[in-house]
Amino acid sequence: MKKLTLAILPFAAFGLNTVTHAATSDGKTFAVSTGWLHVMPQSKGQGVNGKTGNSPYLGPLANLQAANPDAGFEVQNADTVGLMLDYFVNDNVSLELTLGAPPEMELAGKGSIKVHGINVIDLNKYDKAATTDAYTPTISGRYHFGSINNKIRPYIGAGLMYAHFSNVETDPAINQALKANPYLAAFKPELGKVKVDDAFAPVAILGADFNINKNWYATASVSYAHLTTKAKLNVNGTTPAGTTTLISGQSSIEIKPIVTYLGLGYRF
Structure with a gap:
């Protein structure tokens, strides 16, 4: 998580530097809210490219x-609990750090992976080919329209998301299918660890706060992150010379989520 720390520190330093300059008319410079985040990836398969290994035991x-x-x-779509931490520079401008419990994202397989016409695996059979936990902290700046005393305050914002993926697990049925493949069975194939790259993405936000009283408020927003990443994987096997890579591949993963948020917050 070193990259995450480095990504957040400059923004944190900026926030601390501006505390002495904050000037909200009601004296409340911080707000925290928690609620339901619904993640709707606008995802499409981006192809799978790769190559076979160079072991002489692979023959042709x-x-x-x-x-x-x-x-x-x-x-696929996912739900999780969100946590929003806000610092108000003045009545209209705020900085927000968006956190939350990392949702388990499901990746559905599409199409078939082939090598020179030889079918290696039919991904269409796997609605949950893999799962991964997605950590997506986001820093954003927001402009809140109207007066701080208004009952409803729309806002717009923009920011930067850092995405880190961990605990990538593949469907055990994929390994079973590889082992049953007549072209690979002799090598006792086994799917290696799948690596999903970290990524940064710009974020656009539109929302509104609904003031319940001087301290409590409800909030709703919709945001879009232009997020893509890349997954890398190997299919390993056994030859008389030892373990070798049978097939290595990679695929771009287009996530580009629209995220809705409904929450309850407190200002202080």
């Missing part, structure tokens, strides 16, 4: 390029 299957533009992974 060695050193072959594999391009599968119709295959890939699509991220």
